[in-house]
Amino acid sequence: MELVCPAGNLPSLKVAVDHGADAVYMGFRDDTNARHFAGLNFNDKRARDGIRYAQERGTRVFLAINTYPQPAGWPRWEEAVDKAANLGIDALICADIGVMQYACDHAPQLNLHLSVQGSATSAEAVSFYHDHFGIKRAVLPRVLSLKQLRRVVSASPVPIEVFGFGSLCVMVEGRCLLSSYVTGQSPNTYGACSPASAVRWDKTPRGLESRLNEVLIDRYADGENAGYPTLCKGRFHVHGKTGYAIEEPVSLNTMELLPELLAMGVAAIKIEGRQRSPVYVEQVATVWRAAIDACQKNPSGFHPDPAWQQVLQSVSEGAQTTFGAYHRPWQ
Amino acid sequence: MLHRLIRRLPRPPQAPARFMLEQFLNKIFATAIAEEELDFLNDNVFQVRVDGIPMEFDLTLKNDKLKLSHVSDQWDLRITGSAYDFMLLAARREDADTLFFQRRITTEGDTELGLYLKNFLDSLDLSDLPFSKWLEQGLNGAIAMHDRFEPLGRALQR
Numbered sequence: 431m432e433l434v435c436p437a438g439n440l441p442s443l444k445v446a447v448d449h450g451a452d453a454v455y456m457g458f459r460d461d462t463n464a465r466h467f468a469g470l471n472f473n474d475k476r477a478r479d480g481i482r483y484a485q486e487r488g489t490r491v492f493l494a495i496n497t498y499p500q501p502a503g504w505p506r507w508e509e510a511v512d513k514a515a516n517l518g519i520d521a522l523i524c525a526d527i528g529v530m531q532y533a534c535d536h537a538p539q540l541n542l543h544l545s546v547q548g549s550a551t552s553a554e555a556v557s558f559y560h561d562h563f564g565i566k567r568a569v570l571p572r573v574l575s576l577k578q579l580r581r582v583v584s585a586s587p588v589p590i591e592v593f594g595f596g597s598l599c600v601m602v603e604g605r606c607l608l609s610s611y612v613t614g615q616s617p618n619t620y621g622a623c624s625p626a627s628a629v630r631w632d633k634t635p636r637g638l639e640s641r642l643n644e645v646l647i648d649r650y651a652d653g654e655n656a657g658y659p660t661l662c663k664g665r666f667h668v669h670g671k672t673g674y675a676i677e678e679p680v681s682l683n684t685m686e687l688l689p690e691l692l693a694m695g696v697a698a699i700k701i702e703g704r705q706r707s708p709v710y711v712e713q714v715a716t717v718w719r720a721a722i723d724a725c726q727k728n729p730s731g732f733h734p735d736p737a738w739q740q741v742l743q744s745v746s747e748g749a750q751t752t753f754g755a756y757h758r759p760w761q
Numbered sequence: 762m763l764h765r766l767i768r769r770l771p772r773p774p775q776a777p778a779r780f781m782l783e784q785f786l787n788k789i790f791a792t793a794i795a796e797e798e799l800d801f802l803n804d805n806v807f808q809v810r811v812d813g814i815p816m817e818f819d820l821t822l823k824n825d826k827l828k829l830s831h832v833s834d835q836w837d838l839r840i841t842g843s844a845y846d847f848m849l850l851a852a853r854r855e856d857a858d859t860l861f862f863q864r865r866i867t868t869e870g871d872t873e874l875g876l877y878l879k880n881f882l883d884s885l886d887l888s889d890l891p892f893s894k895w896l897e898q899g900l901n902g903a904i905a906m907h908d909r910f911e912p913l914g915r916a917l918q919r
Contacts, residue, residue, distance in 0.1 A: 438880070438883070439880065439883050439884035440884060440886060441883065441884065441885070441886055441887075442883070467876055467880065468801070468873050468876040468877040468880060469801070469876060469877040469878075469879070469880030469881050469884070470876075470880045476884075625873075626872045626873035626875075626876045627872070627873045629872040629873075630870075630872060631867070631868055631869055631872060632869060633867065633869060638864070638867065650864070652864075653864065654864070655862050655863060655864065656861060656862050656864060657862065705858070706856055706858055707853070707856040707857055707858070707879075707883045708853060708883060709853050709854065709855060709856045709859075710856040710858070710859065713856075744859065745856060745859050746862075747858070747862055
């Protein structure tokens, strides 16, 4: 089972490689990937340096071109695929069928992985991408229970990668319109959920307020942990009560489920967080490397070390972790 | 806590300290400024307030030089935190989002400017900076001293 770590910049890529990642994933500095944030990601020189650093040490590099191009911007996506092919990356993570077709036509040597943004939740959907574009791997969205995941993995024509750790949202990846609704921009086409230019944090007598395009998203009392200012993690007045009506600001942590994921044949564990710093990547990569190694050595006797869980807890959004949808008995 | 001890010391005048910091920042970020990596600070004022010690300033980029000045009301982004947490960030011992989630660092104003700054700092290869060894030793020494004296500080407060 592989460990796939995020790299939003060159130092993060290096620490991921140095601390046990089997593969790292990255993006270019534009809207062709779903972490299009100010100052994040790789320019051409840094991309070349990073890819060399990783590949020389036996770590593979995946590049995300996983947004959905709109008609006016299409040349940027072509250019990104061409650049990826020239850089010699190990796989392209994509979601849009036009981008996949372009890659198949112009850079057939590129390995394609279906992005989580593709929102494929069944073996049939994965098979479609395999039959038409020859994808080599699929990253599944975080909406499946373990039972459902097992069904997809067993019937999928390609290896399956799932998220093991990181921030959670409502997880309708590739289809969520909440950010568009408030700001006009979304991860799907612009590459950023709740773009920073629309975000305001204000200290007020009633607490720390986060606003998205002037809409109040949340108000945190003193000492209360904050989260990313996305609409899905906002607090709403519903039937006279104020609370998290859609999603709580929590992080996914599947470490305890590792033996089950391993047994069902999941090929890779993906860590979320290209927007986080090199410290986060180092902490999380170190802990997950140790956990995956321990689990592979002795799956039936595997128990997460409390010290590992403490590290993961401390870097989590909202400082709470959950199994997400993996433990939903009704699904 | 270290900053509680420092608070009891007589306050040094801020202007010379600011001047020295300005010289230092221009030195270590010379390459980044030349490569236009700090252009997001052009015409934008970034205010830093350090809780517990007399350190606060406005930072901007003018004519390819970082400028530090006395705090004003004309800031675009304000960041507030303790000296200890800023040191943890500078030494790459803590993640900025972690400190933000835990409410140990607060930002107000132009969030995108803050994101630029955070991502600029995260993308620096610290070993490439001038004085990197000295800087690392200094920061780690100060953090270690804080960690050592924090229990004592707490005990004295009781």
